[in-house]
Amino acid sequence: MLNKLFSHTGILEKALDAAWLRNEVIAHNIANADTPGYKKYRVEFEEELKSAIEASTLKGKRTRAKHLEIGASSIDEVRPRVVRTGGTQMREDGNNVDMDEEMTSLAKNVIMYNALVQKISGEFRKLKTVINEGRR
Template structure:
């Protein structure tokens, strides 16, 4: 049971890292909203995290006991920063839409707070197990 709990905490931690980087990137976009030729940045990590959660073990088959382990590592899940070079909303070739960025920041803050609450709930579960076990 503890492995599952710690695994959830590790996944939540990885999600928080991605959400924190996204917040930093959105703030960078907002601060460069009036910079000529600036191209908007975005962060993607959800697909990789979802893939990890769905395929915790590799589909490779171990045919010999001396082969390397085939499990996927959560350390391999890293956020990707993309540069949007396709669109330009203005004559100065800047493609940051401040309204969209502000909405993205609000959405990201809600997601961050939700993951924080889930992480706290996981620690509460561990605390309850410890407290009940000591009785």
């Protein structure tokens, strides 16, 4: 039971890290909204995490180093990636930052971050309750 709690908390921690990184990337995009030729960045994380969670139910055991791994990578190996968005252009100077889109993404990310903080705080409150009730 305790391993399951900490595994769940680890996923929430990774999601918090990704939300923090996404906030920094969005702020960087907004700061460069008037820079000629600037191409915006985005953070990719949720799809990789989803794939790792779905594949974590079936994992093959490697008995030798030369054997191929069966199943997806561990959830511990999932990391948010910063990707540059090219090919699109919003203005004549080559900049592709849309301020309305960035501000919407920022608001959405702040809401997600706050929800994740509340969720992880709830997990630790549960653990604290279990510890305190066990003392009685």
